Amino acid sequence: MKLFDPERNPPKFAKVPEHIAVVMDGNGRWANSRGLTRTEGHRAGEAALLDVVAGAIEAGVKNLTAYAFSTENWKRSPEEVRFLMGYNKEVLRRRRDLLMEWNVRIRWVGSAKRLWPSVVAELQEAERLTAKNTGLVLNMAVNYGGRQEILHAASALVERAREGKLKGAVTEKAFSRELYQPQMPDVDLFLRSSGEIRTSNFMLWEASYAEYVFLDDLWPDFTRETLWRAIEEYSKRQRRFGNADDRPIN
Secondary structure, eight states: OOSSOGGGOOOOOSOOOSEEEEEOOOHHHHHHTTTOOHHHHHHHHHHHHHHHHHHHHHHTOOEEEEEEEEGGGGGSOHHHHHHHHHHHHHHHHHHHHHHHHTTOEEEEESOOTTSOHHHHHHHHHHHHHHTTOOSOEEEEEEEEOHHHHHHHHHHHHHHHHHTTOOOSOOOHHHHHTTSSSTTSOOOSEEEEOTTOOOOTTOSTTTTTTOEEEEOOSOGGGOOHHHHHHHHHHHHHOOOOTTOOOOOOOO
8 A cells, every 4th residue: 555645645734633533433334235244344444544544644643543442342242352353463463564664653542451462462562663663653542442541540540649659639631641641642633434423432531622523434435535534624623622712793
């Protein structure tokens, strides 16, 4: 897959989000509508993710967080869970060289609880091998849940207080330091495919002031152009972060 394609240049954006969080939804529906199994839909979603990563790099995005496996996904059939566990591991190993070539840094966002040790090992190895890359940071949210992350941070603060290591009041900054990836900036653009309009327990803390864009395209149909369309929509938004402009209508 080409990173820079002269025939697919991104438009000139008024502003580019520093951090995009993506809910990659619709793999199963895409596959079933074509008479395929859900697992075939997940395989098709891999190409979509790589093209979106390439598009993010071309657009100048610095952080992209992909919702690869949620804490709620354990409720799916044992067969699909087994496939997703093995597939996440396989994709990381198979695409690591390409992402290295693209200067992408991989980080894991999520909990080790219940996660296969082999998947944890593959995520950690990908982090280690790409640690010195200086391009786009690709955060792989595997076994991730927004509520669980907040509970994790709160529990860590309680433990620090018990040990006498917590000084002063609990601030947002102190709380953020206990998140899975404290160095990760807040989400600017929250993007979801498939036409569903909900957050699905994703980036609840980090996306509290994000701009939300929901597209009807199923995830395997996503391309870098789809991403650019969402960035174009984002660039038109006025982000006020609680402030308000007083503009009486004449």
